[in-house]
Amino acid sequence: xxxxxxxxxxxxxxxxxxxxxxxxxxxxxxxxxxxxxxxxxxxxxxxxxxxxxxxxxxxxxxxxxxxxxxxxxxxxxxxxxxxxxxxxxxxxxxxxxxxxxxxxxxxxxxxxxxxxxxxxxxxxxxxxxxxxxxxxxxxxxxxxxxxxxxxxxxxxxxxxxxxxxxxxxxxxxxxxxxxxxxxxxxxxxxxxxxxxxxxxxxxxxxxxxxxxxxxxxxxxxxxxxxxxxxxxxxxxxxxxxxxxxxxxxxxxxxxxxxxxxxxxxxxxxxxxxxxxxxxxxxxxxxxxxxxxxxxxxxxxxxxxxxxxxxxxxxxxxxxxxxxxxxxxxxxxxxxxxxxxxxxxxxx
Amino acid sequence: xxxxxxxxxxxxxxxxxxxxxxxxxxxxxxxxxxxxxxxxxxxxxxxxxxxxxxxxxxxxxxxxxxxxxxxxxxxxxxxxxxxxxxxxxxxxxxxxxxxxxxxx
Numbered sequence: 001x002x003x004x005x006x007x008x009x010x011x012x013x014x015x016x017x018x019x020x021x022x023x024x025x026x027x028x029x030x031x032x033x034x035x036x037x038x039x040x041x042x043x044x045x046x047x048x049x050x051x052x053x054x055x056x057x058x059x060x061x062x063x064x065x066x067x068x069x070x071x072x073x074x075x076x077x078x079x080x081x082x083x084x085x086x087x088x089x090x091x092x093x094x095x096x097x098x099x100x101x102x103x104x105x106x107x108x109x110x111x112x113x114x115x116x117x118x119x120x121x122x123x124x125x126x127x128x129x130x131x132x133x134x135x136x137x138x139x140x141x142x143x144x145x146x147x148x149x150x151x152x153x154x155x156x157x158x159x160x161x162x163x164x165x166x167x168x169x170x171x172x173x174x175x176x177x178x179x180x181x182x183x184x185x186x187x188x189x190x191x192x193x194x195x196x197x198x199x200x201x202x203x204x205x206x207x208x209x210x211x212x213x214x215x216x217x218x219x220x221x222x223x224x225x226x227x228x229x230x231x232x233x234x235x236x237x238x239x240x241x242x243x244x245x246x247x248x249x250x251x252x253x254x255x256x257x258x259x260x261x262x263x264x265x266x267x268x269x270x271x272x273x274x275x276x277x278x279x280x281x282x283x284x285x286x287x288x289x290x291x292x293x294x295x296x297x298x299x300x301x302x303x304x305x306x307x308x309x310x311x312x313x314x315x316x317x318x319x320x321x322x323x324x325x326x327x328x329x330x331x332x333x334x335x336x337x338x339x340x341x342x343x344x345x346x347x
Numbered sequence: 348x349x350x351x352x353x354x355x356x357x358x359x360x361x362x363x364x365x366x367x368x369x370x371x372x373x374x375x376x377x378x379x380x381x382x383x384x385x386x387x388x389x390x391x392x393x394x395x396x397x398x399x400x401x402x403x404x405x406x407x408x409x410x411x412x413x414x415x416x417x418x419x420x421x422x423x424x425x426x427x428x429x430x431x432x433x434x435x436x437x438x439x440x441x442x443x444x445x446x447x448x449x450x451x
Contacts, residue, residue: 048391125385132450133422166419189423194416218422237425253450254420256394257385302387 004113007033008322010105011081011120012089012262015043017292017307018122019072024315025120026079027331027339030322033114034081035107037088037127042069044124045304047255058305068304078344084112088127092119092265094285101287101321118318121274121283121290122307125257133164133251135219137226145222145229146249150177155248158182162232162244164219165252171195173250175202178212185213185244187234215244222249262294270296280317281310287321289314349440353397355380356446365435371397371442372431382446388431393417395430400443407433421447 009025011018014036025032040046045054045065053062063071087107096102096117105114130148132138138146150156150173161181163174166188172195178184186203193200206212217234223243224230231245259272268275268284273296276282281289291314292307300306319328333339340346353375354360363378365371372395375382383394390413399407404426410418414432421427427447433439 044386048386049389052389052391131420134448134450135422138450189419190415192415194419218424220422254393256392256450 003111004115005033005082006115007031007082008116009033009118009120009318010035010089010103010114010116011122012036013043013122013124013292013294014038014041014083014085015122015124015292016045016068016072016304017124017311018043018120019069019076020308021120021122021291021311021315022076022079022081023072024312025318026076026081027333027342028315028319028322028328029342030315030318031079032081032120033084033116035084035087035089035105037086037129039086041073041083041085042066044257045069047128054304056303056305078342087112088260090261092288094266094287096287098286100324101285103287117287117321119288120311120314120318121262121288121294122292122311123262124293126259126262126272126294127257128255129258129260130251131253131256133219133253135222138222140226141222141224141229141249144227145224145247146251148251150250153177153180156181159247160245161185162187162219162246162249163252164188164249166190166193166195167252167254168195168199169252170250171199171203173252174212175199175206178206182247183213185215185246187215187217187219187232187244189216189218191216213244219249219251276310279313281314282317289318349435349437351375351435351439351442351444353380354443354445356448365439365442367436369435370431371433371435371439371444372429374435375430375446380446382430383449384431386431390414390417390429390432393421393429394449396421396423396447397428397430398424398426398445398447399428400445401426403439403442403444404428406438 008030009032011034014034046069050066090108091106093104157180160183162185164187174186207214217236219232220235221233231243235241274290276290276295278297291310293302349365350362351365365374372384385394386392
C-alpha cells in the first residue's frame, strides 16, 4: 500500500537551511514536510561537526554545529513540521503546470508519496552515503560480496567475513558478527581504533583467544569471479601483500555526500550544483527551489547565513503558488500580532 | 612566492603557484583541480586526501590524532596526508603530491 501525503511544500534536506526554511514558510502559513536520508536532523552540522564551534552565525559569537541545530529545532517548533528521516527522495514528477505547479514526490522507504505545490531542495552537498573505497571492480560485488551496511545479521551466518575500518561501525559489527561468522577478520590501516574502549577491548580479547583475526593494511584488490567474492588482496605498510579468504567484505569508511537522484529530476545542473535566480532562488523548473550549499549563482558564498536568506526569499514566491489568490503582506515578528500568534507568543 | 606540484588522477602533473598561509587543499581547489574538500578544511571528511612524495614527507608537521582518525576513512598509503591539514609556507616551495583516488 502506498501512502500519499498532501502538503504545501516538501523540503529535501533537514540541515540548518532546510530547518530555517520551515520557519520562513511557517510565518506565511505554509505547511511542510521535511525529508532527510540521515536518521537525525541537522545535516552536516550534526553529522560532520556537531562539536565544532561556528563563529559566523549572526547574533552568535560562537555556537557549535549541534547547538545551532538544537536552536533551530526550538525555533521551528511552533510550526510542527513533519520529519521523514532515513528516507531518500527517489523521484520528482511534475503533474501541474508552470503557473500552478504540482509535484508528486516519492521516497525510497515505505513507498511514501507526497503531493505538493512546491519543493525546496536544501540538500547541501547531496545525500549522505557510505564512502566506497577506490578498489577496482568493487561495484561488481556489491550486494553479493560487498556490503556497506548490515541490514540482516543472519546474512553473514557461517560466512568468512572481512570487516575493514577502525571506527565504531567496524568495531561494533566485528564483535556482533564474530559469534555467527565462520571466521571473522578485521582489517585496519593502523593499530589504533577510534571506537568505544570496551568494544576495542572485546575485539582484542577475541584476537588474543584466537577467535578472530586482526590485520593491519589496506585492501588493494578483490578476488573471485564477480559477483562471487572469494578473497581480498591486502597491502601492508612495507609494501608486501597477502590474501585473506572471505565470502563477504564490509568496508566501514564513514559517510560522504553524493548528489544522487537529484541529477535525474530535469533540473539544470552546473558542476553538481543547481543554478537559481537571486530573487526567488527558483530553478529552471517553476515550483522547484534550491537553497543553501546545493545552489549556485553569481557571487554565491557557501555560508549558512546565505542559506537562511535564500530560504526567506524563496518562501515569498512559494506563497504565490500555495495561495495564488492571497496578497502577501510583509510583516515583522517584533510588531505583527498575527505573526506572534503563529509563533505562540501573542500577548 | 613559490609553487607546489600536483599530479592529478589522470597522471598529469600541474605546477601551481602557492600562497603563504593557505591550506594546500585550498591552493589545489583554487586552481580548479578536482579536489572535493567537502567539509571546507575542518578535518572532518578526508575528501582532500593526497599522497605526498617521500622526499617531502619528513618536512611536514606530522599528522595530528584528528587527522589520523580521518585518514582511517580512506584507503591510505604510508605517505597519505589530508591536504587541508598542510598549511603552505615558503619552506614547502616545490612540494610534490598526488591526488588520491576517490571511490564510486
